[in-house]
Amino acid sequence: MMTTLTKHPPAAAHKAPQRPGRGRRMAKLRDVRIALLFILPAMIGLVAFCLVPTIRGVYLSFTEYSILGEPEWIGVDNYTAIFQDELFWNAMAVTLQYVGINIGLQTVIALGLALLMHRVAKSTFVRGALLLPFFVANVVVALLWFWMLDYQLGIVNEIISWLGLPRIAFFGSEQWAIPTIAFVNVWKHMGYTALLIFAGLQAIPHHVYEVASLDGASHTRTFWSITMPLLRPVLALVMVVSVIGSFQVFDTVSITTGGGPINATRVIQMYIYQKAFGESDFGYASALSVILFVILALVAFIQMKFLKGNESDLD
Amino acid sequence: MKKFLGAVAAAAAIAISLSACGGGGSTPTTAGEAKGEINYWLWDSNQLPAYKECAANFTKANPDIKVKITQRGWGDYWTTLTNGFVAGNAPDVFANHLSKYPEHAAKKQLLDLNEAVEKDGIKLDIYNEGLADLWIGQDGKRNGLPKDWDTVGLFYNTAMTDAAGITAEQMASLDWNPQDGGSYEKTIAHLSVDKMGVRGDEPGFDKNNVAVYGLGLENSGTGQGQTQWSFLTGTTGWTHTDKNPWGTKFNYDDSKFQETIKWWAGLANKGYMPKLETTVGASVADNFGAGKAAINTNGSWMIGQYSSYKGIKAGIAPTPVGPEGKRASMFNGLADSVWAGTKNPAASVKWVEYLASADCQDVVASKGVVFPAIKSSSEKAAAAFEAKGIDVSAFTTHVTDGTTILFPITDNSAKVDGLMGPAMDAVMSGKKDAGTLSEANEKVNALFKK
Numbered sequence: 001m002m003t004t005l006t007k008h009p010p011a012a013a014h015k016a017p018q019r020p021g022r023g024r025r026m027a028k029l030r031d032v033r034i035a036l037l038f039i040l041p042a043m044i045g046l047v048a049f050c051l052v053p054t055i056r057g058v059y060l061s062f063t064e065y066s067i068l069g070e071p072e073w074i075g076v077d078n079y080t081a082i083f084q085d086e087l088f089w090n091a092m093a094v095t096l097q098y099v100g101i102n103i104g105l106q107t108v109i110a111l112g113l114a115l116l117m118h119r120v121a122k123s124t125f126v127r128g129a130l131l132l133p134f135f136v137a138n139v140v141v142a143l144l145w146f147w148m149l150d151y152q153l154g155i156v157n158e159i160i161s162w163l164g165l166p167r168i169a170f171f172g173s174e175q176w177a178i179p180t181i182a183f184v185n186v187w188k189h190m191g192y193t194a195l196l197i198f199a200g201l202q203a204i205p206h207h208v209y210e211v212a213s214l215d216g217a218s219h220t221r222t223f224w225s226i227t228m229p230l231l232r233p234v235l236a237l238v239m240v241v242s243v244i245g246s247f248q249v250f251d252t253v254s255i256t257t258g259g260g261p262i263n264a265t266r267v268i269q270m271y272i273y274q275k276a277f278g279e280s281d282f283g284y285a286s287a288l289s290v291i292l293f294v295i296l297a298l299v300a301f302i303q304m305k306f307l308k309g310n311e312s313d314l315d
Numbered sequence: 316m317k318k319f320l321g322a323v324a325a326a327a328a329i330a331i332s333l334s335a336c337g338g339g340g341s342t343p344t345t346a347g348e349a350k351g352e353i354n355y356w357l358w359d360s361n362q363l364p365a366y367k368e369c370a371a372n373f374t375k376a377n378p379d380i381k382v383k384i385t386q387r388g389w390g391d392y393w394t395t396l397t398n399g400f401v402a403g404n405a406p407d408v409f410a411n412h413l414s415k416y417p418e419h420a421a422k423k424q425l426l427d428l429n430e431a432v433e434k435d436g437i438k439l440d441i442y443n444e445g446l447a448d449l450w451i452g453q454d455g456k457r458n459g460l461p462k463d464w465d466t467v468g469l470f471y472n473t474a475m476t477d478a479a480g481i482t483a484e485q486m487a488s489l490d491w492n493p494q495d496g497g498s499y500e501k502t503i504a505h506l507s508v509d510k511m512g513v514r515g516d517e518p519g520f521d522k523n524n525v526a527v528y529g530l531g532l533e534n535s536g537t538g539q540g541q542t543q544w545s546f547l548t549g550t551t552g553w554t555h556t557d558k559n560p561w562g563t564k565f566n567y568d569d570s571k572f573q574e575t576i577k578w579w580a581g582l583a584n585k586g587y588m589p590k591l592e593t594t595v596g597a598s599v600a601d602n603f604g605a606g607k608a609a610i611n612t613n614g615s616w617m618i619g620q621y622s623s624y625k626g627i628k629a630g631i632a633p634t635p636v637g638p639e640g641k642r643a644s645m646f647n648g649l650a651d652s653v654w655a656g657t658k659n660p661a662a663s664v665k666w667v668e669y670l671a672s673a674d675c676q677d678v679v680a681s682k683g684v685v686f687p688a689i690k691s692s693s694e695k696a697a698a699a700f701e702a703k704g705i706d707v708s709a710f711t712t713h714v715t716d717g718t719t720i721l722f723p724i725t726d727n728s729a730k731v732d733g734l735m736g737p738a739m740d741a742v743m744s745g746k747k748d749a750g751t752l753s754e755a756n757e758k759v760n761a762l763f764k765k
Contacts, residue, residue, distance in 0.1 A: 172592035
């Protein structure tokens with residue numbers, strides 16, 4: 001994170017003095033070998049757990065495959081079926097709704113928390129406490145809120161009812177389910193996101209703020225004209241990572257609503273899971289995964305391009 | 316350079332050992348030799364102690380065979396099992412369900428037990444009627460040996476019925492019809508109480524502020540409605556499929572079915588039953604335990620749980636008598652199956668035969684948790700329940716009176732549920748009319764025309 005803003009990449013410091021021709025090439029060759037050796041363990045993981053499954057997934061998306069037995073090649077049939085599948089379009093709409101609420105809330109809250117951490121809450125304890133929800137396992141967080149928000153027995157509804165307000169079916173009503181799930185995940189991830197942004201804030205040199213205050217800029221003006229532009233590369237990275245994660249929401253849905261009520265929370269990952277492991281339709285599920293993969297690649301590309309995440313205004 | 320080569324060799328060794336950990340394992344025993352260790356899976360934690368005892372007795376009688384028992388919750392059980400089939404490490408023997416085995420059989424994952432039954436002279440008439448035949452596939456293969464059975468009944472909070480002046484005799488003689496709900500609906504209405512203490516059948520009942528619902532709601536029951544609605548539809552002469560087992564046409568477009576669902580969904584509108592949206596969360600039984608509902612319809616495997624809530628005494632009544640003058644209950648029979656890919660078929664078959672014998676089923680019966688498949692063991696289980704002070708005649712009456720309807724055994728059951736779940740939810744939540752179930756039925760039946 002920090003290195004994205006470092007003006008002088010550490011590698012530059014290690015540049016050895018120029019050596020004459022042959023020796024230099026030998027040294028370079030040795031460097032490559034040693035580099036490969038260090039890359040190898042990660043490479044094995046990448047090939048075995050990412051590359052091979054991805055290629056196999058793409059292959060399976062063109063087949064009918066029930067996991068037991070052999071995949072049967074059916075061309076693009078899965079894809080044509082998907083585009084006519086109401087549940088797929090429903091899943092996309094539900095997922096987008098979730099991503100919108102989740103990312104919107106999370107980024108704003110995390111930015112606010114980061115500013116507080118930067119300016120006000122300087123104690124390590126408070127900063128650490130903000131991260132606590134992130135340390136709890138996803139499943140535990142989901143179950144915790146599932147129980148607290150239960151319609152009949154949950155403490156939140158007991159309080160609402162005690163205040164004389166009507167109980168709310170947080171996970172059971174079609175209107176509330178997605179916002180509730182989005183809220184649970186915001187609660188879990190906001191501390192971590194804030195920490196990332198906080199790191200970005202610390203990397204903004206102090207002197208630009210001094211200049212701004214010398215020029216008599218207000219706090220709001222400083223925020224919009226200094227902090228935000230200089231924070232942009234970090235925000236871009238945070239957005240890319242959190243949007244990709246958000247599109248892949250699964251555990252919270254699986255633990256709580258399982259895709260219901262009716263189809264209100266059947267997010268794309270849930271739909272893929274149900275098709276594959278519920279209905280043994282691995283070919284169709286693979287095709288759905290490939291589509292999600294393409295969408296995510298596009299989203300990441302557009303975000304990086306649009307937010308210019310790979311360059312900094314400090315240069 | 317030497318150092319470098321050494322490092323590469325080390326890395327290669329790590330890589331090889333990493334890739335090797337996926338395979339290997341125990342050395343396979345040759346078929347026919349009944350010894351070694353076998354794996355057995357089941358999903359019900361309540362039954363784990365009983366089967367541990369069975370396994371210990373079995374190993375005492377067959378010192379060469381050890382049985383390792385693993386229990387997994389229902390949710391994980393089936394996906395882990397399927398993954399095990401593919402990865403080649405599925406359990407040798409496992410508890411199986413009627414809604415799941417057709418797919419296993421179609422994928423040739425189950426060992427045919429016909430040969431073993433013949434060779435070892437297993438008597439199939441010791442089991443309750445029909446239970447053994449449920450496990451014969453379309454190809455005539457025997458996919459499991461009967462383990463236990465269950466029916467559905469009404470669990471009710473006796474303190475609430477007492478307060479409402481309803482006797483146990485009245486609870487045991489309810490009748491129902493899809494038009495006005497009969498005395499079943501009247502009782503449910505009378506047991507519903509709003510925040511001000513007004514009963515559901517009294518004027519001024521506030522259906523939007525209900526303190527106790529007459530009837531609890533688990534969920535919409537998807538396409539089977541085992542504990543939710545099948546005990547009602549079954550009394551109208553309606554059946555899930557054109558024939559059972561192995562039906563290929565579902566009847567969700569039948570007016571008898573749709574009328575029943577319409578009546579049932581109507582209870583929520585009247586404030587006699589919670590709305591569907593409130594059921595996502597705590598289980599229907601836990602809501603009963605918290606005093607939020609007076610009656611729950613549930614299966615006999617839940618007797619233990621309903622009896623264990625502190626401060627609540629649960630009575631059990633049989634399901635109501637329907638328009639055709641009889642009660643009805645789905646009759647579900649579980650079995651133990653042997654995985655076709657077992658490395659130790661001889662020991663596995665021996666274990667599955669032991670599980671299906673009175674030796675083991677009497678042990679299960681003595682714990683008083685479920686009804687074993689063997690008739691004599693079933694009776695022992697009823698006695699064990701009785702000793703705990705629980706009258707289970709509401710469940711056994713269906714078997715003695717012959718009012719059971721079989722669990723629908725079909726292909727594509729996961730896909731049928733995938734279609735019927737959302738369709739039933741839409742009707743139960745009042746979003747759609749019961750008539751829309753005909754559209755869902757068309758989609759369901761299209762699955763069988765491929």
